[in-house]
Amino acid sequence: MKRFTCDELAGLITAYLEDALDRPARDGVRAHLACCEGCERYVEQFRATIGALGDPPPEKLPADMRDRLMSAFRERRRL
């Protein structure tokens, strides 16, 4: 198992969440998180950030553009 300092751990969170760490590193991250409140909270905030990013304001194409694209799709069959 590897041992990490808090700043090293902060740099590994994405790799940890992606399951891209080798076993000793992953175990090291877990062991560190189990006994470091600051890093545990930091990882929670990372997860919350990812959650917030996945909830973007809705977007859609202007209705006239959507209509033109539907027509273009329909036209294609006649060519």
Next chain:
Amino acid sequence: MGSLAGGELPPDDVVVTALRAGDEAMFAALLDTWSGGMLRVARSYVSTDHSAEEVVQDTWLAVIGGIDAFQSRSSVKTWVYRILINTAKKRGARESRTLPWSSFEHDGVSVADQGFDAVLPGGWKELPAAWPTPESEALASEVRGLIAEGLARLPPRQRIVITLRDVEGCTSDEVCEILEISEANQRVLLHRARMAVRGWLADYFESVKQPE
């Protein structure tokens, strides 16, 4: 499949067959499921909403024209997004807002710029503050606005990677294929971008904190 915008679309072979047969409902479903995300991605490359809309329109026209020749070497989503990104890059270059795609120099946001002085090699100088759960719609909507504005300020490569991964829900394999970058590069860009966004959220939650 199905990760984009949470839409439930049938498997690729069904989609492709339907499009080739001229199934308008299928085309409409793709259009409505993917266009929102495509607009967000296009904005990483061009400077106005209008340009982003045109990029998305041109992409769909290319999809309509290319569906008969599409060869399932990638997923339909990856194919569409590659067309989108090529179209957006060309348009962005015309607007002379070119992406330094071959270099990393503009992505060099150092750890010190990210409010990381709170983490000392030995441990936390100060615990990160607990965040409120943004359960109220007003707070959630402010957070969404803050993130949307902030993304525009990220270095372009970080912005496109975090948009594809965390906003649009693409997998890391998909992003590497769409952008033609290595997995390690993808991860570094994503991590830097997430650190930046986490930092803005931390500042925001600090600023709205109720006095104890």
